[in-house]
Amino acid sequence: MPYRxxxxxxxxxxxxxxxxxEEQRRLDNLGFEVTxxxxxxxxxxxxxxxxxxxxxxxKWYDPDKGYGFIIQRSGNEIFFHRSGIGVTGPDRLRIKDGAKVSYRIEPSGKGPQAVDVVPLDEA
Ligand SMILES: [Zn+2]
Incomplete structure (x- = not known):
């Protein structure tokens, strides 16, 4: 796709x-829709x-450490903890590097963090 x-x-x-x-390429590389x-x-x-x-x-999630980071569209990264994952069972395995997710943001003692992290169905 030619960008301009x-x-x-x-x-x-x-x-x-x-x-x-540059921004369009960056979004594409991250797996965001280029709109x-x-x-x-x-x-x-x-x-x-x-x-x-x-x-x-x-960006990455380490089940052993129990936390990871989500990249926002702006490129900003936001922390999430295992307890902020909003699905149970096998769906939890879909929370992995490169997965598209939806989430909400809540303040915490260490700054904002993502909660209700749920995998999105790939189109
Ligand atoms: Zn504005």
């Missing part, structure tokens, strides 16, 4: 911004830290 720099307007603050080729974002980078970062629910990609 695309102008977009933020739905929230009205700022114009460029959805760059023009409705929010500028600043508003997206703010939105991503709202309670959610959000969608992201598991």
């Amino acid at each position: 720099d695309t102008w977009a307007t933020c739905e929230k603050c009205g700022k114009q911004f460029i959805f760059t080729v 023009v974002p409705s929010l500028c980078p600043d508003c997206m970062r703010a939105e991503e830290m709202s309670p959610g629910p959000h969608e992201g990609v598991v």
Whole structure:
């Protein structure tokens, strides 16, 4: 798919911004859908830290350590603990590196963390 720099307007603050080729490649590499974002980078970062629910990609999860990290669309990484996984049984095995997940964000003593982490069905 040929990428090109695309102008977009933020739905929230009205700022114009460029959805760059680099950004499109980065999203593709992470496994995100490459669509023009409705929010500028600043508003997206703010939105991503709202309670959610959000969608992201598991950067890594270590069942032995009992925690891992989710990459948000902005590239920001958010911690999750085993107790924040919202599925039981075999579905838990789908929480693994590169998996698309939905999650909510809750504050914790060590900063925001992802909870209700649930694997998304691949399209
Ligand atoms: Zn904005």
